[in-house]
Amino acid sequence: MKARLSLLLGSLGAALVAFALAAPRVVAADKVDPAADAKAFQNFFFQKFPNVKHEDFVNGPYSMNEDMKRQWQEKEEFPPYEFALDAGKEMFATPFKNGKTYADCFPNGGIGIRQNYPYFDTKEGKVVTLELALNRCREANGEAPYSYVKDEMASLTAYMAFTSRGKPMDIKIPDDPRALAAFENGKRYFYTRRGQMNFSCASCHVQSPGERIRAEILAPALGILNAMPIYRSEWSGMGTTSRRFVTCNSQTRAVPLEPQSDEYRDVEYFLSYVANGLPISGPGARP
């Protein structure tokens, strides 16, 4: 009897110890901690690809092996995004009908600031992306907004990215529960499976970077937005971040959301924040 009682007490004690050890982990897992998420995210890729230099992840599929890297270096000699870059530079400098320019809408005249986008606007309580800020600038100056998925927007963001090349991504998350919620929402969107193919963003860009999907080599999620906008051979043209999200959704047979919807803005916030410290490499080129 005594032995049974001590066995029972021992089991109860062990269960209590196990619960005490497990409980803080459960709580921690539910707490939004962007810094811890970014560290885990980066470590995952650094460990998965120990031979890739950290700053090379921003070159997407071209960072995945030496052959691909050589292709990238050759491509950079006559970059296919160059025409967009020239067009964007000219558009950026051309005054609106009211005489003002894009430079009047942005800090530092819009030069070398790409690494700070998207940011969380505490007045609006939402994430503001560079594409959104550019269209808001246009509308505030009496101009019609550009399509988020077409060439004009890609050209403008290409030029702005180019002025930030090499600068480390530097996304801030203010001490505001709405900013943390936006980050968490973006994270949820990134990992959520959707479409008839039952794919999440992570299915391709976390589970399978470096692997082929049909003829393409999948890019790692780490630093994937640092190269935006991109020239894609598949598109025979430039593509914005919005276009990238829309296309990814379509490929999984999910109806894409509207460009610059809250979900897209939030997932851009999440992906950019976890790439903090990695250099801006846009505009980029992809197969």
Next chain:
Amino acid sequence: MKRSCLLAILFASTVALPSAHAATEADYKAAYAAAEAASKEAAGMRNQWTVTVSALAAARKAADGGDFDRAIAAAKEAEALAKASIFQATTEKEAWKAMEIR
């Protein structure tokens, strides 16, 4: 002999009857309404599938051409796809966490 004949007639009529009954516009409208309701629910969950939209369009096209058998089949396919997308959205509310890098 008589018994087996009777059974054969019964079997033949069971197989033949449903196809002999031509679908009506009312049958199509009922099937389409059910598919559309499920599709709207999926869209409300921000998880509409492109194939659901295509199947709904195919149902409308077949109905416009008076082919209600085909229209009903497409509507039923759309409903099944929409329900699958609702199931996906519901389970993913928690399931996404399993994929998270921690």
